[in-house]
Amino acid sequence: MNHRVCPWWIGYSLICPLRRWGQNPAKILAPHVHEGMTALEPGPGMGFFTLDLARLVGPSGRVVVVDIQAKMLDRLKRRAAKAGLLDRIDARLASPASMGITDSHMSIDFTLAFAMVHELPDVARFFAEVGAASKPGAVLLLAEPKGHVNASQFDSELQTAREAGFNLVDRPSIRRSHAALLKKG
């Protein structure tokens, strides 16, 4: 697996509006995210999905974003402020080894891990941390780019997620991605 972290300047290309043509955040997230939820988005980059996530949880919800690059989070926060959504976003700078979300124990309803798991040094630890932070029945949407992750590597990520208590419930179709919808048992 390629553990190289996406350079911060690539973050600008990931928020390109043209990306919405193949990967529309609102369409991808709307079936799973509802008003008042607490969502977790590890590795949000500059927030391509975050703003729609914040719109979907509404004023009574919260989105916890965790990234290891301050420049990604700075840009994400500027974009959220411009959209009037910053007050629902809790942005945290983490270390590569741990997200540092123990204060979110059993409070997360929905997690989006999009194009980030292949960059992690310890995938088992990541799913264990998401599992501990999630409520029973919480949903995890996992997606990986087909250009960086092959089918057997994605299967291995699913197996690791299963060992952390996440069961596969669906394989949604997302352009140029391997994707899976998982539920905490």
Ligand SMILES: C[S@@+](CC[C@H](N)C(=O)[O-])C[C@H]1O[C@@H](n2cnc3c(N)ncnc32)[C@H](O)[C@@H]1O
């Ligand atoms: C390829 S970008 C994807 C960004 C976003 N999810 C998207 O799809 O536009 C991967 C992101 O994961 C972050 N990342 C890498 N390792 C991480 C870790 N250990 N914990 C949290 N974020 C991490 C990177 O800094 C980067 O912002």
